[in-house]
Amino acid sequence: MDIISNATMNKEHYYKTTIRWTGNKGTGTSDYRAYERSHVISVENKTDIQASSDPAFRGDKTKHNPEDLLLASLSSCHMLWYLHLCADAGVIVVDYLDEAKGTMEEGDNGSGKFKEVTLFPLVTVINFSMIEKANDLHKKANELCFIANSVNFTVRHQPKTISLK
Numbered sequence: 001m002d003i004i005s006n007a008t009m010n011k012e013h014y015y016k017t018t019i020r021w022t023g024n025k026g027t028g029t030s031d032y033r034a035y036e037r038s039h040v041i042s043v044e045n046k047t048d049i050q051a052s053s054d055p056a057f058r059g060d061k062t063k064h065n066p067e068d069l070l071l072a073s074l075s076s077c078h079m080l081w082y083l084h085l086c087a088d089a090g091v092i093v094v095d096y097l098d099e100a101k102g103t104m105e106e107g108d109n110g111s112g113k114f115k116e117v118t119l120f121p122l123v124t125v126i127n128f129s130m131i132e133k134a135n136d137l138h139k140k141a142n143e144l145c146f147i148a149n150s151v152n153f154t155v156r157h158q159p160k161t162i163s164l165k
Contacts, residue, residue: 018042023052038063067104067114073147074117074155075100082121082141091134094164095124118156128163135161 023036037053038060053059054067075098086093102117125134138157142148148155 016044033058036060041069067102070114070151071100071102071117074145074151075119077145077147078119078138078141078155078157079121081144082123082137085137085140085144086134089133089137091130091137092126093123093134094126095122097122114151114153116154116156117151118158121157121159123159123161125161125163127165131161131163135159 018041020040020042021038022040023038025035027034029035037058039051041049041051049069050063051069052063052065054065055061059065079096079098083093083096085091098119098121100117100119103115104112105115106112121138123134125131138159142155142157145155
């Protein structure tokens with residue numbers, strides 16, 4: 001009985017993404033400078049994402065790179081949890097904008113890792129009386145965010161909340 005109970009409590013979700021390299025200029029990876037870093041990120045029934053590496057790593061500056069997408073994932077996940085919590089708490093959000101920033105450091109061997117990410121949500125609520133609760137809910141959103149719980153660096157928040165009246 002306990003095994004069945006535990007099994008039903010833990011839900012697993014599976015995701016599938018296809019990455020297709022499109023940067024072969026005719027000679028493959030015959031040399032570090034001989035190929036483009038361009039690739040396509042595909043998820044069934046969704047719009048493809050044209051991607052590359054960061055320009056610092058010979059990438060195309062007009063395409064999304066993994067670092068952009070990591071920041072976007074953290075910011076988006078936080079926002080979705082935050083809006084959910086606000087709806088449950090009776091905090092009426094009418095606008096949300098976040099300009100997330102992250103710091104990545106390169107290692108001597110060419111590896112790298114993010115040191116931290118800071119989210120800067122600008123939230124507009126319908127009434128001044130909701131501002132304090134709106135600000136408090138960012139902490140709970142961070143605790144629940146799937147992506148923030150999956151990274152091994154600090155995700156900070158510097159929210160600003162304004163009201164229509």
